[in-house]
Amino acid sequence: MEGRAATRYKRLPGRGLRRGGFITVSLSRCSLYLGDDHILGVDSNGFSEDYKRFYFSDIQAIITRRTRRGATWSIVLALMIASSSAGALFLEVESVRILSWILSGTFLAFLLVNIFRGPTCVCHIMTAVQEDELPSLNRLRVARKVIETLRPAVERVQGRLNPEEVNIDPNEETLHAPRTTRPLRQPHARGHGIRHDGGTIHMLAFALILLDGFLTGIELLHHSPVIIGVSFGLTLLYSICIIIALVKQHESDIPGTVRRMTWASLGYLCVSYLLGYVLMVTTLMTSRPEKMVTQWDLYRVILDLSPQDSRLVMGVYAFAAVCSLALGAVGLVRVKKHRDDWASASRPGQDLEGEARG
Amino acid sequence: MEEISCTHCHAPILAGYYNTLDFIPCPSCHVPVKIDVFPAFYHGLRPGKEGETLIDDQASCFYHPQKKAVIPCDHCGRFLCALCDVELSGKHLCPACVEKGKKKGRIINLDRHRLLYDGTALRLALLPMITVWLTIITAPITIYLSIRHWNSPMSVIRRTKVRFILAVVISGLQILAWTTGIVYFVSRR
Numbered sequence: 001m002e003g004r005a006a007t008r009y010k011r012l013p014g015r016g017l018r019r020g021g022f023i024t025v026s027l028s029r030c031s032l033y034l035g036d037d038h039i040l041g042v043d044s045n046g047f048s049e050d051y052k053r054f055y056f057s058d059i060q061a062i063i064t065r066r067t068r069r070g071a072t073w074s075i076v077l078a079l080m081i082a083s084s085s086a087g088a089l090f091l092e093v094e095s096v097r098i099l100s101w102i103l104s105g106t107f108l109a110f111l112l113v114n115i116f117r118g119p120t121c122v123c124h125i126m127t128a129v130q131e132d133e134l135p136s137l138n139r140l141r142v143a144r145k146v147i148e149t150l151r152p153a154v155e156r157v158q159g160r161l162n163p164e165e166v167n168i169d170p171n172e173e174t175l176h177a178p179r180t181t182r183p184l185r186q187p188h189a190r191g192h193g194i195r196h197d198g199g200t201i202h203m204l205a206f207a208l209i210l211l212d213g214f215l216t217g218i219e220l221l222h223h224s225p226v227i228i229g230v231s232f233g234l235t236l237l238y239s240i241c242i243i244i245a246l247v248k249q250h251e252s253d254i255p256g257t258v259r260r261m262t263w264a265s266l267g268y269l270c271v272s273y274l275l276g277y278v279l280m281v282t283t284l285m286t287s288r289p290e291k292m293v294t295q296w297d298l299y300r301v302i303l304d305l306s307p308q309d310s311r312l313v314m315g316v317y318a319f320a321a322v323c324s325l326a327l328g329a330v331g332l333v334r335v336k337k338h339r340d341d342w343a344s345a346s347r348p349g350q351d352l353e354g355e356a357r358g
Numbered sequence: 359m360e361e362i363s364c365t366h367c368h369a370p371i372l373a374g375y376y377n378t379l380d381f382i383p384c385p386s387c388h389v390p391v392k393i394d395v396f397p398a399f400y401h402g403l404r405p406g407k408e409g410e411t412l413i414d415d416q417a418s419c420f421y422h423p424q425k426k427a428v429i430p431c432d433h434c435g436r437f438l439c440a441l442c443d444v445e446l447s448g449k450h451l452c453p454a455c456v457e458k459g460k461k462k463g464r465i466i467n468l469d470r471h472r473l474l475y476d477g478t479a480l481r482l483a484l485l486p487m488i489t490v491w492l493t494i495i496t497a498p499i500t501i502y503l504s505i506r507h508w509n510s511p512m513s514v515i516r517r518t519k520v521r522f523i524l525a526v527v528i529s530g531l532q533i534l535a536w537t538t539g540i541v542y543f544v545s546r547r
Contacts, residue, residue, distance in 0.1 A: 009515055033515060037447060038467075042515065046481060048473045049513055060399035065365050066381055066390040124365045128403045131365075147394055158397040161377070256387065 009033035009040055012149060014142040016135035018043055030135040032146065037157070039125075039150065041134065052132065054125055056157040061126040062150070064143050070120035077111040117141075196342065197252035199335040202262060205241035206335060208234050209265060210328025216321040220314070223306035235272070242266050255338050261331040268323050275316050279305070282312065362393055409439030420452070431455055463511055472514060475507035476521035483528040497532040500525050 012032040028050075033040040039059075041052040081104050088100035123137035137143040212234040219227050245262050248254075283305055284298070307317040361370045369386030371393065381390035409425035412418050417427040419439035427437030431452040444451045447467055451459070459465035483500045486492035504522045 011515075040514065042513075044474070046474070047478050048471060049515075051470050051472075051514055053467065058398060059396055061362055061376075061393055061395045063362065063365050064381075064392045064394075122365060126362065126399075128398070133365075151394070154396050158401075161395070161397050161400075256389075 009035050012039075012136070012146050014136035014138065014146060016138040018133070018135045032134065032136050034149065034153070041132070041136075054127060054132075056154045058127040059125060059150075059154050059158075060128060062147055063124045063126065063131075064137075064140075064147070065122045065124075066140065067120045067122055070114060070117070070139075073114050074111060077107050077114065080107040081111065195252055197248055197254050198342065199254055199258060199338050201241055201245045201248055202254065202258055203332065203335045203339075205238050205245050205262070205265065206328045206331030208238035208241060208328075209324050210332060212238065213321050213324025213326075213328055216317055216324060220307050220317050220321060223308065225303040228303050228305075235269075238265075239269055242269060253342075255334070258331065258334045258338055261327065261334060265327050265331065268327060272320055272323075275319070279313060279316055362395070362399075364389065364391060366391075407440040407443070409441040433459075466514055469514055472511065474513060475503060475510055476512060476517070476519065476525070479503045479507075479525035480521040480528075483525040483532070487532075493529075493532040494536050497529040497536070500529040501533075504529075 010033065012034055015029060015031050018028045018030050027045050028043040029045070030041065030043050033042060035053075037057075038053045038055040041054070043050040043052075084100045084103040084107060088097050088104060091097050091100065117139050119140045120138055121140045121143050123134040123143050124131050125134055137146055212231055215227050215231045215234065219231065242262060242265050246266065249259050249262060280302060283301060305313060307314045361372075362376070363370050364384040364386060366389045367384060367387035369384065371384060371391070375382055375385070375391070376393045376395040378392060381392045383389065384391050409419060409422055410428075412424055412426050417437050419425040419427050419442055420436040421442050422439050425439035425441065428440050429438055429443050429450050430436065431438055432449045433451055433455040436452050438450070438452050442452055444453060444456050446456070446465060456465065456468070460468045463469060479500050482496050482503065486496040504526045508519070508522060
């Protein structure tokens with residue numbers, strides 16, 4: 001019988017984390033190893049390892065899809081560098097300035113590493129019975145290298161493709177077929193389906209964000225505690241809507257732009273909460289503590305906070321108004337387009353049914 | 359032949375998109391994809407082997423006496439028909455040997471999960487150092503774990519015993535430090 005040390009594996013480049021579901025914090029590090037007759041996928045959490053073997057004779061296809069994760073990280077890191085550099089340049093406290101420079105340097109290092117590693121991708125391996133993600137192949141350069149390493153090994157077992165197998169069926173859609181009308185994401189699946197979502201909750205969320213943007217804009221010109229109170233309520237409402245929308249858009253036919261807008265709204269929400277917290281702390285520090293006896297006094301101080309009071313408050317309000325208006329308006333337009341596309345895609349079928357009945 | 363679907367939108371992708379030199383947009387969601395297809399995709403699942411019926415005085419399969427033996431088991435030597443022949447990494451085994459080998463962890467290619475005792479021991483030696491006082495409990499446990507599982511099967515991927523050695527050394531130092539500290543305090547009183 002096969003000995004314990006019989007199989008020798010050669011480590012393939014790449015390492016990544018396995019993501020499980022909607023929002024998963026995974027601690028499983030994935031890597032690939034090349035065996036004599038198979039590839040070994042190893043998921044390790046430090047305490048144990050899980051193995052998956054893909055035999056060369058069973059591998060049918062490797063599907064690589066480009067993603068924008070790397071670009072998104074670059075943007076986020078660039079923003080971090082900009083904000084920490086601004087802090088380092090404009091803050092007066094020496095220790096905070098040093099800390100800001102250190103932070104800028106760290107973010108810059110991360111940004112350079114991200115750029116150096118190249119564009120990101122997602123790789124799937126397909127056999128007759130399963131399609132599995134290969135999280136270690138998350139960079140295009142690595143994925144290409146690994147596929148080029150695997151190809152001769154697989155072809156040694158399976159042989160090369162015949163010319164007639166690579167021929168394109170003339171009845172099928174070709175590479176150069178016109179794609180002027182963008183088709184909807186098809187509710188088709190290999191194992192798990194995509195359902196239709198009209199985007200009602202997205203529309204509601206973006207409408208509330210837009211309304212909040214208008215109110216914040218009005219607040220910039222004319223301070224009123226009532227408007228601030230209503231704005232707080234709206235923020236709470238659209239926070240809930242965004243979370244529901246994020247859950248609902250998973251495995252749905254909501255277009256990528258709307259998805260990204262929803263994620264951007266969540267990002268904006270986090271930033272606005274952070275800014276609100278900073279504003280609250282600075283206000284509490286500058287106002288007289290003897291005035292604030294009860295919790296209500298604290299709320300009243302926050303409600304009385306006017307954009308005309310300081311440049312910081314004015315800046316935060318202006319930022320919130322611009323972001324809310326932009327996110328709300330663009331989001332609403334995109335959801336409307338998705339709804340129109342769906343309506344126009346389903347109409348011809350209805351027309352035909354009507355004609356058939358007639 | 360099965361169809362390949364886009365891993366982003368799950369829409370089917372037609373044969374014209376396979377084995378292209380560069381990325382091409384998915385016809386449905388327009389996300390750039392590259393599909394490398396191998397011959398197995400066109401051949402589908404291989405049909406299972408059937409044992410041939412025994413004729414006259416031919417050797418028969420140990421498990422199916424009415425079937426013709428085609429190969430002996432590489433481990434136990436029993437004669438096997440084509441149906442009972444399990445090929446694993448170039449070796450031909452009978453179902454019983456496969457089952458036994460799987461249970462005893464002798465067939466590496468059937469292992470799907472392994473506990474990493476060396477990694478666990480090293481973490482157990484290092485992580486409690488954050489709290490300092492926890493090491494009084496974890497240091498002996500680490501040494502026990504390292505000795506107890508020194509010969510236990512480790513990762514399928516070949517790795518050295520350096521983690522075990524480090525864990526033992528670190529835990530030994532921790533125990534030494536605790537002993538010295540306790541002796542010092544006792545002697546001061």
